[in-house]
Amino acid sequence: MNPYPPILSELIRKLSRLPGLGEKSATRIAMYLLKAPERDVESLAENIRQLRSNIRTCSICFNFTDEPVCAICSDPVRDTGQVCVVEGTADLLAIEQSGAFKGRYHVLQGVLAPLDGIGPDQIRIKELFARFKSEKINEIILATNPSSEGEATAHYLLQILKDQAVRITRIAYGIPMGGDLKYTDRVTLERALKGRQAF
Numbered sequence: 001m002n003p004y005p006p007i008l009s010e011l012i013r014k015l016s017r018l019p020g021l022g023e024k025s026a027t028r029i030a031m032y033l034l035k036a037p038e039r040d041v042e043s044l045a046e047n048i049r050q051l052r053s054n055i056r057t058c059s060i061c062f063n064f065t066d067e068p069v070c071a072i073c074s075d076p077v078r079d080t081g082q083v084c085v086v087e088g089t090a091d092l093l094a095i096e097q098s099g100a101f102k103g104r105y106h107v108l109q110g111v112l113a114p115l116d117g118i119g120p121d122q123i124r125i126k127e128l129f130a131r132f133k134s135e136k137i138n139e140i141i142l143a144t145n146p147s148s149e150g151e152a153t154a155h156y157l158l159q160i161l162k163d164q165a166v167r168i169t170r171i172a173y174g175i176p177m178g179g180d181l182k183y184t185d186r187v188t189l190e191r192a193l194k195g196r197q198a199f
Contacts, residue, residue: 008030008034011026011030011033012026012027012030013026015029015030054066056068057107057109058070058072058073058107060073060104060131061073061104061105061106061107062106062107062108062109062124062127063089063092063105063107064089072096072104072105073104077102078102078103078104079102079103079104080103080104080135080136080137081103081136081137081138081139082101082102082103082104082137082138082139082141083103083104083105083106083128083131083135083137083139083140083141084101084103084104084105084106084141084143085105085106085108085128085140085141085142085143085144085157086105086106086107086108086143086144087107087108087109087110087111087144087145087150087153088107088108088109088110089107091107091143091145092105092107095143101141103139103141106124106127106128106131107124108123108124108125108128108144108153109123109124110122110123111123111144111145111147111149111150111152111153112149112152112153112156113149120156123153125156125157125160128157129160132164132166137166138166138167139166139167139168139169140157140161140166140167140168140169141169141170141171142154142157142158142168142169142170142171143170143171146173146187154170158170172191172195173188173191173192173195174188174191174192174195175188175189175192
């Protein structure tokens with residue numbers, strides 16, 4: 001027998017479907033919302049409503065924005081010649097938080113996954129090509145994830161971009177700061193050794 005009223009049970013069920021949330025976390029959030037000040041809950045509900053109606057993708061890079069062009073693409077200080085290709089907005093945010101990249105981005109909004117029916121036409125590859133006509137791009141940085149799909153996507157992009165007059169680079173992979181060599185997988189160690197630099 002469910003100890004919660006139907007409305008609360010339904011909220012817990014819906015929250016538990018969110019990525020990274022199980023039933024226990026969903027229950028904690030639901031209980032917090034019950035005790036939170038009404039204005040905070042109303043504000044959260046309004047944010048969620050506005051999210052679907054006001055957020056769209058940037059017409060240049062396909063990052064999420066509430067304007068036709070995102071803040072990164074409209075920033076005049078950015079290096080317009082460098083374009084970092086990422087799988088999704090979360091990857092873009094991770095690179096931005098590092099502070100190491102000052103160029104612009106191209107968000108593919110996915111990766112090639114033929115078994116799931118995701119081919120080149122289902123992600124933003126044609127739009128990347130279109131940017132060569134309107135922008136003076138001199139370097140493409142492939143920053144897809146080191147998964148089998150991310151690697152396949154990077155190799156596909158390398159093949160179709162190799163005839164363009166542009167430098168194509170791939171982000172390096174290696175041992176994370178604070179990592180321990182004895183616990184590092186073989187592929188990461190191999191890449192770290194191949195990508196070594198003068199010290």
